[in-house]
Amino acid sequence: MQVHQYDVVIVGAGGAGMRAAIESGQRARTAVLTKLYPTRSHTGAAQGGMCAALANVEEDNWEWHTFDTIKGGDYIVDQDAAEVMAKEAINAVLDLEKMGLPFNRTPEGKIDQRRFGGHTRDHGKAAVRRACYAADRTGHMILQTLYQNCVKHNVEFYNEYYVLDLLMVEEEAFREDGTAYMQKRVAGVVSYDLATGELHVFQAKSVIFASGGAGKVFKTTSNAHTLTGDGMGIAFRSGLPLEDMEFFQFHPTGLAGLGILLTEGARGEGAILRNSDGERFMERYAPTIKDLAPRDIVARAMANEVREGRGCGPNKDYVLLDLTHLEPEHIESKLPDITEFARTYLGVEPFTDPVPVYPTAHYAMGGVPTNIETEVLQDNNTTIPGLFAAGEVACVSVHGANRLGTNSLLDINVFGRRAGIAAAEYAKTADFVELPENPEALVTAQLDGLLNSTGTENVAELRKALQEIMDANVQVFRDETSLKGALEVIESLRERYKNVSIQDKGKRFNLDLLEAVELGFLLDLAEVMTTAALHRKESRGGHYREDFPNRDDENFMVHSMSYRDHNATTEGIAGIRMETKPVVFTRYQPMERKY
Amino acid sequence: MSKTSSGTLYRGHEGMWSWVGHRVTGVVIFLYLLVHVLDTALVRVDANAYNAVISTYQTPWMALGETGLVAAILFHAFNGLRLILVDFWKQGTKYQRQMLWGVMILWVVVFAGFAIRHLSLAFGGH
């Protein structure tokens, strides 16, 4: 084991992590630990754009953007956070441009902007061109530009270092009213060097979590194989709450069976959805806007068609995205990526044949709770000195129950930057917290347990079973029965997980071992998501309960906070405590979410 | 020192194989040139000796060798032109493959012409 000391340690080198590193690297000694080479992070997969009210092409302002974000999130958005994000969006985009990001340009040479779902002029009057973009590769360009600037500023990367544990100490402290409580303080992290199999402990004054999403809980997902929610899992195991985990966004058009995303732009350009009868079924679900209805509505309609037997393909498990009535040149110029994906991955020629699609798990709205300074909360009002989180792993919460397209690339830049500055500033005044004795003990025990296990269970098999039950029972439609069914399976899988063994016993590049560790996080998160979903007896945004199809502001206009607690039981699940956190309102009152 | 991957031969495309050809022919021509200058230098020493050496060039076996050498020179020369076009012509990289087919065709035609003439001279004798 080796011990390193840094002022700031950043976990994850996606958009959020590297944006933070650029700030913190110039202010304090910073190390970035990442399980992937930075440029492999999934931020690179984002296509559509990043929005900011630049008003480069038409009238716009950040206040409208704030409103759209709040309404899009079905009013369970913390409005102070949404304001910060919309306001800082403009500089976030300009900063990226100054760092060299090659945005598409208007004829006058300014950053070009385009329309995107849910972004409107003057509180919903009409669609507005707010998304700044670089072809259909906006995320790729952001990731590359941020990495380039990290190279420029000599940021220290520890590539292929898996962070597996967060080191915290607890000390007694007193609130203003005199009550005592246990204050957590961050001491560092424990990481596993993939190349050598050695553990490295990083002692740090500040730690920023920027480890991305958890889409691999589901089978059909647009997320990478490596997005296994490690950050959320580690936080949860360390006794920190997870906020709003029931809200997961399903994007309507993923390539069937694969989940690879086909951007919303396709339907914007006129593509339509059809079922096995060749029927344009969205006419029945949303008679006016049809195929351009919001993501959650379209996704549910698709799932319903399949459920009622009108799915296509050998297993009747997908519907079709039809572009055949469009001009080939038009498709080629506007949607080159779609056509390439369909051709490469399904062997379907979109000019002549409809493309098989099905909703795909896309984005975790929930995560590690933070305030607008990106400080992580250990409960509703107590922050943990030195611990920060930003990006998809965090929940500030700007996305509420449903994230608007292009708001996530914005989120990672705005809050990534804030986290970098805050962490470095904190490190300037703070002292190191002493490492606990045997800081690596927990991880060693876990890894040795897996390496020496003589069990009979297979990691891939368990993961498959988990993903399948999550797709079947916790996807766009949920009700008490399906959720309870899922929980039952998850519990049995957790039991079986204790008995897994792995084949690779070596120290070098032992990905077999790490897949087993990742499965542990997935199981924990699946349990939390499902329990939280069971607990929220209403429908809101991405969370749709068939047994409670309406939004219930009276009882559920609150964030959910799930804690690991061995003495508690929630919805019959031992070990989870469910609390709530009030939503922050500034100036927008909840209204019905109508488009 | 850590090792790099061995394993199969890389299956490149036309570009790679034409480069291999260019390199091999370049070396062959170079080696021939060294010898050729030496034998020609005999003209400075002794006319009979030069004639004796040159007459070995006129035997059928050497004629075949000469033919091979000319084949190498022709390929190297035409492909060299292609490379120059790849470097300096704006569309060069786009049409490199077509140009390689052009090189091959030109090569076959010119070489056939040469071979017929040369071999008939060499084998036809006086």
Next chain:
Amino acid sequence: MSVTIPAPRSQRIDPKYKRGPKSRGSFEMLAWLFMRLSGVALIVLIFGHLISNLIVGDGINAISFGFVAGKWADPIWQFWDLAMLWLAMLHGTNGVRTIINDYAEKHSTRAWLKGILYVATIFIVVLGTLVIFTFDPCVAGSTLPQC
């Protein structure tokens, strides 16, 4: 486990991949440019050479001491062959130099091979040049009428 393996990656880059000091000037660029320019010139020179020696008249069978003497009586052919000698040798030498740089990995092997190459080149170029300039049709064994 008996095999000991060096720790991979972690900032440690195999010396094989460590680039030496930056080269000064633009030698490689000039060499590259020379390959192209001399290539074009060589096409004319070599094709002319081949045609006059192997194609026209009796071709290979006509070549003899007298043939050479006849050619070099003309200063144009003298210049032609001189240019061809120099350009081909420099072109070929530079070509082989790059090949040595590519495949000889050890510094000392590289130095040796290149040393041999340069010595050979200088020898051949000097020899060839002397032969062309000091050519004497009446060298020993000559049967030419003018002698």
Next chain:
Amino acid sequence: MSTELPEPPSKIELKAGVGGGGEIPTFNITLRVRRYLPETTAEAYWEDFKLTMYGTDRVLDALHKVKWDHDGSLSFRRSCAHGICGSDAMRINGRNRLACKTLLKDLDTSKPITVEAIKGLPLEKDLIVDMEPFFQSYREIMPFLISKGHEPTKERYQSVEDRERFDDTTKCILCAACTSSCPVFWTDGQYFGPAAIVNAHRFIFDSRDDAGDMRLEILNDKEGVWRCRTTFNCTEACPRGIQVTKAIAEVKQAILSRTV
């Protein structure tokens, strides 16, 4: 949004087989993997796996099948699974490809499909190589925007044409398929390699950048652009369809016109 289109019909006849029912085609393959497990054997060796694969499975799916169902020790990098992260460049049937972008049915499945690590970088385990030298070359060409003068308060302006000038080379995902397919790079590993040049190109031809000269100077090195022998392996290998050799040619020209 853009063009007004006639309303598509609410119902169409689907081609047979599209609507539903039918079978997913399956086929058998032999996956021949170049294994290297330095902790157990000193030498690399070939291992065959017989697998049954489905419809649109890719080489990556076959590798996953081996890892998940047969031999967990088989190691390879991958993440996004759709060709945008650049993790899984490898030699498939002798040529560099991304495993996640290579459909099995596009390969000749009657013969074994060979899979081996990319060439020219230190081999660590199975299909994993040390990428550090590759990234080192990338870092050496100063891959970031450098501009003189004052930071503008708003964005810098750039015309649509100026933006288009370097569009092709912005697509690079640093997968190393190009560099590790280059015969010159295989020789001694000192050559900067096509990927580094591509990324230099991206900045040299960006109208907002002021350090083009410095990058040209760097690439005028003995290990720089002049080592490229235009073998086009890089262009053929690039999964993003970047015209790599063309970019290299453009950098050569830029160096020439700068010095001459």
